[in-house]
Amino acid sequence: MSNHIVEAAPRGADCGADEVRVGSPARALRRVDKVLGVVTEVPSALLVVAEVGVLFSGVVSRYVLHTPLVWVDELASLLFIWLIMLGSAVAFRRGSHMRMTALVDKAGPEWHSVFELVATVAALTWLALVAAPAYEFASEETLVTMPALDISNAWRAAALPVGIVLILAMSVVRLLTTATPRAVLAALVVCGAVVVGLVQLQPLLQQLGNANLLLFFVGMVGLMVFSGVPIAFSFGLATVGYLSLTTSTPTIVVVGRMDEGMSHLILLAVPLFVFLGMLIEMTSMARAMVQFLANLLGHVRGGLSYVLIGAMYLVSGISGAKAADMAAVAPALFPEMKKRGADDGEMLALLAATGAQTETVPPSLVLITIGSVTSISIADLFTAGLLPGVVLAAMLAGVVWWRSRTAGAACSPRASWRAVGTSLLVAFPALALPFVIRAAVVEGVATATEVSTLGIVYAIVVGLLMYRKFDIRRIWPALVDTAALSGAILLIIGTATGMAWSLTQSGFASDLAAAMAKLPGGAAAFIAVSIVAFVLLGSVLEGIPAIVLFGPLLFPIARQLGIHEVHYSMVVVLAMGIGLFAPPFGVGYYAACAISRTRPGDGAHHIWRYLISLIVGTLVVAAVPWISIGFLSH
Template structure:
């Protein structure tokens, strides 16, 4: 009895401490969520009001871009903190997932601890950066630059507190091990500073191959792996203050073109919730669902249509797969075939506007986003035809299909007409988005708000799907978290790219690539292989943001059209992103389809192989990319 009593007495403070931590974490999350959601809504309203004032009343608001830019940095940093709270930051989990449960727990602690280490390291330089920006003033609003820059230390502080509260739930032995490892690495960098400096560009291999590679393989979020490698390199081999890293991250995240990212992420969720994607799929199924491989054609067509709205591959697959997979299973398609086709269609549609990767390319290379959007349609159609041929050949080849599978029946023309009339408002959405940009009503950054307003209107007045006030908050939070994760990667990659440029690596890389045998053709082939590998390891946007500024000038020097080169590298990167065993989006397709990853490992290579041949054809026929420019 006494022992039990002692346990109860001594356990009480720990229970109170844990309860206090949960309370603090709950309130911190609530504050960040409310601020992030408010920032998303404010951006939508500001951009839409700006369009109406300019296009309808012919009285442009001179302050709207400044306010949108200021709020955008706050949205990016609050979203990145929210992504920390929700574990939404992109990371490579292929190797970690193969560890024992004990090893996986340690790797999770390392991921959180490494993120906390960077946020703690950069917090004071971020405050210095705010003071530096205080001397700047916005022309229209007259606000100090510190109002905008303050978002960086606030976001870092919120992320750091979130990491600390998450670490408190981990095993103390794992925490001690991670702290010891980080301290050992920091001490090693301090002791080796002089030899590393003398190595010159050889130090790049230590930090951006060894250190960065080890961090990514260990499951550290990619954005924080970039940031830690860059900071460690600058602190060990240069006298550059970390406030420069903060400034470069700010510059990378603040490109106004990137404001399209959260807007299109929100639009993609609205398309799913309001039923817009569902009625599109229903029309396509009624039209061609009865022919050989018909439902596969429906999936390909639906991915093309939805990709032109949401801009996010995960949102595209989430909108299409739950609607189509049950019927496709009824018709005898095996799970491995389903996930293979879904993943291949995601890689196929990477260039369909408004692709987030195209937006990222425009932001880091200066290529016209309107030109990229125009060029991206035909390559995706070519690859969809390639996949259509594969789907036709694979139809009926599945030995696991049950003999009792129902034969597809042609839908009556009355049903086709009825589904078309129902889907017509939804089918007009991609046309509306494209026309608004072409006619000059809205920029590519603003046009998503027109799509949001239109989706809300048809969702509430026509389709009356699951759109309720209660459903809006989760969509806003998901938009903020996913956007914050993407934008933080862009900022980290820009800082890393700046460090590589200052080291002279960019110049040396350009010289090496210009000497690739075969001239422009050899460069294209090497780029295809490189971006397939980069896409599988770093995911799409980090690979593009990091290496785009380095390779696009080389392409231009070799006489390759930059828009054509953009199509080639984006599609190559898409192959890597969806290729097992490393491709992150392949596993996203498996999760969305509720299918084991092993089911598609043998079947997907036929689809990816044909996509690769289609990509080679696009690379050798530039007109496919530039014919409509």
């Protein structure tokens, strides 16, 4: 999930500051916004620290002291749901929830403000519809007791209504600070008219049967996503609308499915690996790896392009977050590549392609999500993901070799073996981290969730003692950023789980399974259709929501057709990665543009040769299952 977000400042928070008079309504709204920021950012950052401490203490007590703490998982789960909801609120205030803005960005300034208003009203509508059911859900959880902690489960479930109310308040503040009263009134009237109209059409909708799936989950979701409504709220609103208008299912069920989808403890790896990625950049560990590769390959024609491919592979093995990977590698390499005459568009294209190349490299957040929703072993997925990344790296390297020969790229003097050896010694602690992480999981020292805490402690110790680049002032912003990014990702998983449950209850799952199983060509045709489908899904939904929605539907079919579930995982993740970084819709491509400070159009005509090589590599992985499962223990 991959998680490809370019964060924005809170919209409207600083607008017209010099013109706002003390005591005016706008000034009061600014104060409310700041209070909401403090109320969400401070506890969410502290929750990240608490989760690291709780899980690390669990590892130490079990593996070192041989006295397991039975309450660790329950406490971690309780803190986790609060982290998700408060982090989602932080992301909403910053305007950094995942959304598809390719079409919105092409609109003029007057239309851009209209789309922003639509997005806010859509979010507000969904929040208003689920606020009461969320409170009801938390109230019912008072009857459940957490056995190890011996407290009511309402302490955990209360995070849902509290988080929803906080985001609801933020959406109201945003409406009042970013639009005129007339525009706000018009938007609310239109929204109310749409809701009333759908309610009036309820008898007709109930007669349509499964045709409602197309209306709500294709038509409504597509309209909202392409209008720039954040994906989480698009999924949530469509699901609530479908269940409320076409079934007798109470809305509280949606809240319960959201809670279930977000509460898998394995997903706690998402914020912890995101924070680890930020520490890697902060301690200069990524820069050390890049410098070693540059000394080793810089004298080869097109050598820094090979370095970019290798560095993205290594950094992906640490952080798991593509935006963090690109942000760590690009600033260290691009200035030198420009000095050697590299084209801005070519560098952007290769950066985006390497993002897609490394989607399976552990600890990929998409792999963690697959393990969560399909019950496939995370350790097997981590082991299987290494070689497919190498295959795609070889494909990209072939394109670089061909391009460097025809373009006549400049070479730098060969670094001395002494310089190579010195940079290897400097980079060794950073290069060792991916192997430490994998060994800890395989040897049973820590689970896939806990192992990230070992990486965090390792990065802090190495940063303080060896690289001495640990800037304590950057810790707090990194914690808040971690909470915001994690909340944005995990809220999507929650609402997508509700949508997936609705699809299953409608009978769509069984119909899809029957249709896919009857494809002519058997397993090969199923994999081919899956590749095309997930390329398209990756370009619109990104990897994590696509997996949550369709993983439970398609993985059982793959098993029925005799396809190894780990092999199928690698194929669909690679396919989604290609869609994610393919213009014009791929969100990852625009994240690469922002990080490289290059216009999207500059790389669009360069990236296709790299995407073609990635497609060829994906077909090779699909055709040769051993690449994915050859190193698994049987």
